[in-house]
Amino acid sequence: QNLGYYIRGGRNKQVVVLIDGIPVSDPSSYNNDFDLRQLSIDQIEKIEVLKGATSTLYGTGATTGVINIILKKASNKGFAGSFNTHIGTNASQEHLNTNINEISSTLNLNGSVHKFDYLVSLNALQSKGLSAAEGVDKNISLREDPYVRYNSLIKLGYSPTKKxxxxxxxxxxxxTSHYDGYDYISGTYVDADNVLKSIQKRVGVTPKFTYEKGELTINGFYTQVDRNISPTSDIYKGEALGFDVFNNYKFTNSLQMxxxxxxxxxxMYQKTAYSSIEEGSAKQHFYDPYVSLNYFSKGLNVNVGTRINIHSEYGSHFVYNINPSYNIYFTDTTVLKLLASYSTAYITPTLQEIFNKLPSIGExxxxxxxxxxxxxxxxxxxxxNFNAVYFYREEADKxxxxxxxxxxxNDEGTFIAKGYEVSLQYKPINSLVFSANYSFIDREESLLLKIPKHKANMNVLYKINDRTNVSFNGKFVDATKDYGNLNLPSYRIVDAFFNRKVMNDRVTLFASVTNIFNEDFQEIAGFSTRGRNYRLGLQVNF
Incomplete structure (x- = not known):
């Protein structure tokens, strides 16, 4: 299953996913969302999550949050590289074993030569040992549903001048992911030989010009996603072509625009046993001019912005935001920041929704x-460090x-989501860091499917020495419901991680144990979840 990213009671279509600042999605999917299974974590440098309505800057879909996935960059050395590999188990809670059922390898080559820089990354992962469906009798193992993924990435840069x-x-x-089927008579998932093959191709250009008072950036991209499902021979194809040109101008140290x-x-194109959509039958395009003004000072900070969405389906739509904050300095190192925000956001119809709209609806x-x-x-x-945020969101024209x-x-009425989030980070000594967060969401029960009201996470990181770290993660997820009013009980998960650098820091050894206490839980009704599993690996830098 595609991963769900539920931010502040929202769903995938309410979150924008960026890769190096460029939006990614599958226009042929019903929610026009991005399938995170396409990515290799070994090609990722870091992930930034921005919560709240940010359509002014990021456009359609940025109603609950933005996930910016930043890939690794080229080294300043003439030639550098790394090889990363791991092996691990992949067992369910009911059928624990120590068989090696997961293996992954990644090769990264990168560097800079004169005015050129380059990065080439290759990854392969194979996972088996787990059935997608849990089955009616938990004591009987269903057939394995293997998963295989390949990733290749190339990034090239040329700097004719310093600017x-x-x-x-x-x-x-x-x-390629094997998955099981659904028996509508018994209301359970059953063994099946379904196979999904998904291919994503992305290309783009990213010129950037720096001048005395600012920076001009151009991001141009093309994405194509092809999905084929067997044995039904369903075919889906989605295409997106776009650009984002923006200029950041610095009037003074306190004012930027x-x-x-x-x-x-x-x-998109779609052909299934029940329907077909020819290319050009369901399409959309839009142009969005936007502006954002930022004022900075030691005390007061203000961000205001606006965006006009000019769309082929419904005309134009206007959004805006105002985000003030104020810093109170008790000492140079003890600071209280008060913050507030009012913003509007929007989600354009997906291609599936446009094609399937009522004939009586003009738009x-x-x-x-x-x-x-x-x-x-x-x-x-x-x-x-301690912070807390209360949020209130009204959703209309869903x-x-x-x-x-x-x-x-377009549904009538207004739907409300509200809640709060708190987080804490405490560093009693240089070698020990404790962090925790908690979130609460309140909205109508019918809109809370798979979304727990209460969630909490905790992490303890201990630095044994300059080369050795150990950490423990804990997670609590409250009870919720799935489709068919099926109950998903609450659960608690504890994981442990270890890494050590050797051979003059050229080699990193790492190991993990996930779901240490072999908690029995379900994220999706009828689907298997992983029990206690082990992973061993190493990374060699050269």
């Missing part, structure tokens, strides 16, 4: 959100499905 860099990239990501224009064209309107936030961030020296006409419609 100009021209970058290009290309990636090819492919996975970002101006830009983003555009995207989407098209599907975008989903509209209003978002209010208020909170604080308290820093006490370099030892302690695009739904009319089961009497089998068509897409």
């Amino acid at each position: 100009l860099r021209i970058g290009v990239f290309g990636s090819y990501d492919e996975f 970002l101006t830009g224009i983003a555009s995207q064209y989407q098209d 599907l309107k975008p989903e509209k959100d209003k978002n209010i936030e208020a909170g604080f961030d308290l820093t006490l020296t370099d030892k302690l 695009i739904g499905y009319d089961y009497t006409t089998y068509q897409s419609i």
